[in-house]
Amino acid sequence: MKASYTPYTLHFKVPSGTSRGILTDKETYLVRVWDDADPDPDRFGVGECALFRGLGADDRPEYESVLQQVCREIDRYDTLDLAAWSSIRFGVETALLDWRHGGRRVVYPSDFADGQRGITINGLIWMGDKRTMAARIEEKLAAGFSCIKLKIGAIDFDDECDLLAFIRRRYPREVIELRVDANGAFAPDRALEYLKRLSDYDLHSIEQPIRAGQWEAMARLCETSPLPIALDEELIGVNGAAEKRALLETVAPQYVVLKPSLVGGFTGTQEWIDAARVAGAGWWITSALESNVGLNAIAQFTATLPVEMPQGLGTGALYTNNIPSPLEQVGEQLLYNPAREWDFSGLSWR
Structure with missing residues (x-):
């Protein structure tokens, strides 16, 4: 398995207020996983390492370096201790589940993912x-x-x-x-x-x-x-x-x-x-x-x-x-x- 990531900044349509202040932008990271040996070149999994500045327990200066390391070691993901890195765990779990289910953004198959119910x-x-x-x-x-x-x-x-x-x-x-x-x-x-x-x-x-x-x-x-x-x-x-x-x-x-x-x-x-x-x-x-x-x-x-x-x-x-x-x-x-x-x-x- 291989993995890469990209930072992405989301922009609010309208500034959104919480008790912590007004939000206008939201930083996040997307992660992509694939297998070079897969005969289907279009098969890949995508997840979101949804860092939440000021709220997440994993909002730390070394966040991106940890994400880089996880991408380098994606083949041994199951042995990595990510308990303290909630959003990275969330993103990589999503990407791997997506890839395992065919790499078409179906993370958990269900009648919802089939478009049959809301x-x-x-x-x-x-x-x-x-x-x-x-x-x-x-x-x-x-x-x-x-x-x-x-x-x-x-x-x-x-x-x-x-x-x-x-x-x-x-x-x-x-x-x-x-x-x-x-x-x-x-x-x-x-x-x-x-x-x-x-x-x-x-x-x-x-x-x-x-x-x-x-x-x-x-x-x-x-x-x-x-x-x-x-x-x-x-x-x-x-x-x-x-x-x-x-x-x-x-x-x-x-x-x-x-x-x-x-x-x-x-x-x-x-x-x-x-x-x-x-x-x-x-x-x-x-x-x-x-x-x-x-x-x-x-x-x-x-x-x-x-x-x-x-x-x-x-x-x-x-x-x-x-x-x-x-x-x-x-x-x-x-x-x-x-x-x-x-x-x-x-x-x-x-």
Whole structure:
């Protein structure tokens, strides 16, 4: 086997706000694997090493040199310890699975990859001023989404509550499911107060109300909160199976949100699913600003799982220069159209 990679910068169509600031660009890396002895010269696998600056535990100065080394040693990939390099593991896992399944971007064969069914996703409302967020909510509702997720924690909390009340006045919980994601924005000593107010709006759950790494404080919140709590950033950098079990036993969350590029690739994600089942926690899968290459892999993986709720896979349309792909979003359905082609032209592999 041989491997090469290329850096790629994704450009947001509209600056997207989170509690960490405004995002205009997203760095990532694509990796390509092939076999010189393969009689089919067009067979190759592609994955995305979806580095997330400022959030991923593998955001380190030596990142690209580690990726170079993995490419040089691709023949012995199974012996490499990439537990601390989540996004590299995610990308190389994807590329190798793609190659093994024929090198045509089918990473996990399923009726989704065959174009026979879609995956229900939530409509994501990025942070912005109150008027902008209200307009985005209207767009998602008009598009037919039955699950809306709002990023909160960056504007006035009363304004955020007004937006939730606006939805609830028109749609009860039975019609529209509401999720919120605080990205750790609340102070531990005030978080319960905020959760009590948010519970007035019949929410499905809140993701990461306080900053990650405060296991005892989060455990108290999970025990006393009037709304279900989902761990998100809390999972990043927790690598060993024993440590995963310890986190879930200590905190006892109602849900975990699994982002394969941030929690150890598909191997690490499956470990979290197994641990969540033992702990009695629910889970769903979410993308983390990957290009269509990473989003496709996550969607195909998700399609093989027994999912029962909308998944967080709606970020494919964020960029002006996303990799052209067969992925399509129709209303609240993410679809794979095998009649459409991938286009990797213009990339310069290293």
